[in-house]
Amino acid sequence: MSKEAVFTMKLEPELRDAFMAEAEATHRPASQVVRELMREFVQRQREGREYDEFLGKKVEAARASVRAGRGSPNDEVAARFAKRRADVAGKA
Numbered sequence: 001m002s003k004e005a006v007f008t009m010k011l012e013p014e015l016r017d018a019f020m021a022e023a024e025a026t027h028r029p030a031s032q033v034v035r036e037l038m039r040e041f042v043q044r045q046r047e048g049r050e051y052d053e054f055l056g057k058k059v060e061a062a063r064a065s066v067r068a069g070r071g072s073p074n075d076e077v078a079a080r081f082a083k084r085r086a087d088v089a090g091k092a
Contacts, residue, residue, distance in 0.1 A: 007034075
């Protein structure tokens with residue numbers, strides 16, 4: 001991958017010194033560590049957005065199901081799962 005872009009930032013001298021020392025301790029250039037951190041940040045942000053979209057679709061599907069009358073009251077669901085837990089506990 002071509003490395004033609006330059007990124008300039010301001011930070012506290014203490015943070016810079018500590019970062020440079022840690023990068024040197026791992027025998028890696030500081031720029032390589034920063035690129036890795038940036039890639040990880042981008043990946044986490046994308047995954048977070050994708051999960052939020054997935055969850056939003058699931059919630060909307062559940063709401064549509066309830067509006068269509070396919071939902072169950074909370075007490076029925078709780079009773080059904082209490083029975084399942086009791087059944088599983090009885091098999092153990």
